[in-house]
Amino acid sequence: MGELINIIGPGAVGSFYGGKIEAKRKGAITFVGREPSFSAIQKNGLVLNMPSGIHLIYPRIIEHISEIVNPKVVILTVKSYDLDEVARELSKVVKPKTTIITLQNGLDNDLKVLEHLYCEVLPGLVLVAATKTSPYEVVQKGEQQKLVFGPRDGKITPKMKEIYTIFKEAGIDAVLSENITLELWKKFLFVVSFSSATVAGRCSIGEALSNPELLNVYSQVLREAIAVGEKEEVIFEPNIFEKTLEEALKFDPSTKSSLLVDLENNRPTTEVEALQGAMIRLAKKHGLAVPATLGVYEMI
Template sequence: MRIAVIGAGAVGCYVGGLLALAGHDVTLLGRAVHVDAIQAHGLSLDMPDGTRRIDVKAITRAADLSPADVVLVCVKSADTEEAGRELAPALQEGTVILSLQNGVDNAEKLSAVTGRLVIPAVVYVAVDMTGPGHVGYHGGGRLLIGTTPQSEEIASVFTQAGVPTIVSGHVMDALWTKLTINCAYNALSAVAQISYASMLTVEGVTGVMAQVVQECQDVAAACQVWLPETLLAQVLDIAKLMPDQKSSTAQDLKRGKPTEIDFLNGYVVRKGAEFGIATPVNQALQVMVKLAEKSRSVAKP
């Protein structure tokens, strides 16, 4: 299978790397710092059984993309529309596009830009880029994808490559659940630069997280998405499952990169405003991260 990965960061390199290792024709489109390293030494992927070095094509220009059977979009939410326009060279009549992104509306945005059906996906993996062309793995690794005529075939290919993939008619519910988890953890972990388990030892944190979850549940219900009543317990369990993990927002702040906070807590704030639902805790967390971004920008020489 010919597979193009648009936005080859940690998730894109992880999934694309395992697909390449399984013998598929994979092209990673990413930033020069990673592409140069991959071209020179291969992609390094840390796994529980050791580091794997994977030979895979890597490019920096979308114009160099070849026609693909499947395109995986893994860019930050702010870059979704631009990515949709860039992937045009990879599209042919039967090309399938998957959105492997945070947030709940990226598939819709990609579909609007490309004029194609886009399969939404929920990614359950903890990975980061530990260096140029080097992916660190911290747990998980499965995908949940929406239902389309091509979904079962794609799920089979991915599962055989070591990326367990399930097709679900409830993928939007799962995306909202993941959004809620991100809203509860990401900003707090980022501003304090603290891991999940340590975060929960601070007095008052679980109370704040409970308010975040309730606001998300209220907004989701207005969007005709019904999140489980036990969601708060699920959210708090994440700290037990990934005690040493810091959020992607924390990683972005540390590296001086723009965060996705406007598409996490900020999304809940915007949708809440549309329905007249107050979301003060989500808004406060969004503003905290925006202030942290501002302080780092001002501090740069």
């Protein structure tokens, strides 16, 4: 497919997954990034610092979405609160055959993008502990690097399989799901409980899960999220609580949630509305009380 994938947002997630693909398929990736990432990656390349080794790659990077030409695949790794603006800009360059993949935290990011675009938009999610330590270096903690994507209607196409193959060949733990709604909810359970506990304690996930009070926050928020999901007619596995906790324990204990990192960096906008806010709104819709989640939301 030649230059196949445009990645908008070379933050930790975009740099990690895009970097792995570019390392395997030179010329496959074009990043779209603002300053300081744009100049830093142009000048220094992109450093992938992973447990398996350190890689230096020199991907193509452009500064503006308007510079994208005839895109085949676009992966959105900006934060959920930037999606509307990005989608409006994308509407000027995408084609009917373009495929877009959304990888933000939250349940309905693909639907937000579809409000602006008339092309295929696939929801997706990632489970990875990656941090940008400079505008041109990303560090992966632990071995987790899952990426799940798929169509809302469950109908897998040859193009989706081709994208999946590119991910797998790059060493990404990729899943092409026929039930992406369930997968989004499983990630939502994970991240809303993970972020709530780390924000409540202003600490890493390891510190939160080893502190009885914060573990209680984690557990209460997770149980509230499961209850809301069930009201939304999501069919979870019977042991979904234990499995979600197990996933959290797999992460490097020094990992902080992206929500906490945003708060610590005094960023004016965070993902709280896509996480705790979304859960509170869904709970209200079904007449459910979610006191633990509400407590974290008010704290933020």
